[in-house]
Amino acid sequence: MAGATCPKCGNKTLFNDNRGKSCTRCDFFVEIPVAKGRGRRCVICGKYQVGENGVCRDCGAKHNYGED
Structure with a gap:
């Protein structure tokens, strides 16, 4: 199962986790603020x-x- 494209490494390894979205290959992380x-x-x-x-x-x- 492929994730979204990571803007840092370019791989399709950007997945949702409990705090936001994180890349499984590099250290890229996006925190999604709480509404x-x-x-x-x-x-x-x-x-x-x-x-x-x-x-x-x-x-x-x-x-x-x-x-x-």
Whole structure:
């Protein structure tokens, strides 16, 4: 069973593991961050797409929730 192509060594040896993706031939490793949920609700478009930076990923509206 072949994995994805490793960007470091070029072999098809990039497989998923419990922390991300790692190559079985070289020391290449990609850590996949944990999703932090769906975000806060945007007051403009109504979708739950407002991230930690206060910007809606859907419509681009900037929010200020009074947090510094």
